[in-house]
Amino acid sequence: MEFPAPPSERSHSTDAWSGMPRPGDGVLQSDADTAWAIALGLLDDDDPETDSGCASSHGPAALLDRLEESCAARHRVTAAEYDLIFRILQDAADDPDTWVGPDPTLDGLWHDPRGRTIAAVRRDRLDLAERAAVAEIAVRLRLAEQTVRTRGAQAAVLRERCARIWAAFTEGLVSERHAVETARLAATLPTEPASWEAFDTGAIERALRLSPARFATSARALRERVHAESLETRHCRARTDRGVWMTAELDGMATLTAFLPADRAAAAMNHLDRTARHLATAEGDDRTLAQLRADVFADLLVGAGQPSDAAADAPPATVDAAGQDSPQLATPRPTLRAAGTPTAPARPSVVVTIPALTLLDADDAPATLDGYGPIDLDTARRLAGEAPSWIRVLTHPVTGVPLALDRTTYRVPAALRRWLGISSPTCAFPGCGRPARDCDLDHLHAFSDGGTTADDNLDPECRHHHRMRHETRWAASRDPDTGDLAWTTPLGARIDADPPPF
Structure with missing residues (x-):
């Protein structure tokens, strides 16, 4: 709804119809604000306090009341989003035909060329139906597929294990961060309803009183109290998730993260700190302790003899x-060398x-x-x-296509693979950032049907999206005039491929 702004210039100080003094700009703006709030459902138009003549309707207390209601409405909408994702994925599990086509095992003459049993094929159909549904949600909402999958799983955990927190979330009484932390912790509890009940009861009491950060700390302690397994058993299982990953930052920097057992992480940090403090005593070294820790960390991983400065800390190539x-x-x-051989x-x-x-x-x-x-x-x-x-x-001076390549073979030559790694540096599926070096090179027009092994018929696809293109109703096509790649979802939406990331 749009509201006309009050006239900026007036030739008369009284209303031409009633003879009464015209209202000032402040009153007109107050009326417009009130109408806007009513249109958004933030105020009740039957409430006498919405009268523009009532000063309290625009005082700090009234604004705070409106802010609280706006915040609660945002939580309700977010909970509805989680619920819809859950319901779409549940529907894909209940009726996979929409996403992967009819069940081939119902045909009495069916035979699987891969030698799978009927049960195995049906399990794969359910898995691929969920993948196809997740991908459709992700490209429509412009979210990462992992984000969609995580939100669906969190909604499922809350609905099954923490009914009180889920109800409070859908009513707007707790925030998304409260709900997400509850789901994360509840998902790690053993499959014992008694533990779920105890955790849900304690969590709702804390969530209604504490900020998200304070709630997270208190909820973790609550989880320890209600968990039926010993910490030793859980630690052995958690160690299997250890790993290292890199996150790109701004201005030529990056964050390197390691997920380790706590004792080893603490020992590593202590070693970095001791070495950094020792270097800080050197005369003329004006680096901060934080910079010294980072430089020591890089030197230890990259190897001795490399410059400590991050901008120059790269090996020969x-x-x-x-x-x-x-x-x-x-x-x-x-x-690789034999065990025990110095390297x-x-x-x-x-x-x-x-x-x-x-x-x-x-x-x-x-x-x-x-x-x-x-x-x-x-x-x-x-x-x-x-x-x-x-x-x-060597490449063609106009098209840039690598020359002297055999297009009649199925196997992609090394030079063409190298070229595709530059022209298409990531997976061709919308939203997927997996590097091309870790992807399959998929023939858009199947080689068995006459497709060539050429750059205009090959696209890098990670194994997940490669399977999805061939085993679900997702399809890819290239515009014959522009060469642009586009994908068609199982529900018929057309999604353009992402532009090159760099």
Whole structure:
């Protein structure tokens, strides 16, 4: 609903119809604010306090009341989103035909070319139906598939194990963070309804009184009290999830995260801290303790002899040059030796794409670090200068397609694979950021049906989306005029492929 703004210029000080003094701009703005709030459902138009003449309707107390209701409405809408995701995924499990087509095992002459049993095929159908539904939700809402899957699972946990928290969430009484933390903790409880009941009862009491951060701390302690398994048993199971991953940050920086047993993480942090404090005593070293810890951490992982400064802390590299525009840098992977044989510090693999004109100082187009994004040109030029060798891939001067490749073979030649890693650096499915080096190269037009092994008929697809394209109702096609790739969802929506990430 739109409300007209009051006139900015008036030729008369009285109303031409009633002869009464015209209301001032402040009163008109107050009336407009009240009408806006009523249109949004934040105020009741039958409430006498909404009268523009009542000063209390716009005082701090009234505004805080409206803020509380707005916040509760936001929580209710968020809970509804979780509920809808859960219901769509539940429907996919109950009726997979919509997502993967008819059940082939119902045909009396059916035979699985992969040798699977009927039970195995039906299990795969349910799994793929859920994957297809998750992907459709993700591309429509522009969310990560893992986010969709996580929200559906959290809603399922809350509905089954924490009915009180779920009810409070749907009524807008607790926030999304309260609900998510409750689901995360409740999902780790053993399958004993008594534990669920005790946790739900304690959690709702805390959630209605505590902020999300304080609630998280208190709820973790509550979980320990109601958990039936010993901490030792749970720790042994949790250790299997240990890992390390990198998250890209701004301005050529990144965060490296390690998920470790607490004792080893604490020991590692103590070692970094002791070494950093020792280096801080050196005369002339003006780095902060935080900087010293980061430099020590990098030196320990990258190897001795490398510069401590993060901007210069990169190992020597070999360089692959793809065409005339995009040199590609890559350090050799360490070779394996027999157990007990001393080895030199391993050099990590690094791939950097640098425009050739940038190397010649004729352009300032940024370089790209594989799996990260743009990096500063000084670092890129240094890596290129330290590269002991180059491998050149000749490309067509107009189309950029690698030349002298055999298109009549199914197996993708190394040069073409290298080119596709540059032109399509990630999985071709919308929203998927898995690097092309970890993907399958899928023939868009099947090779068995006459499709060629060429760059215009190949797209990198991670194994998950590769299976989904061939075993569900997801389909991909390329525009014959523009060459743009698009996907069609099981429900018929058309989704354009993402543009290149860098």
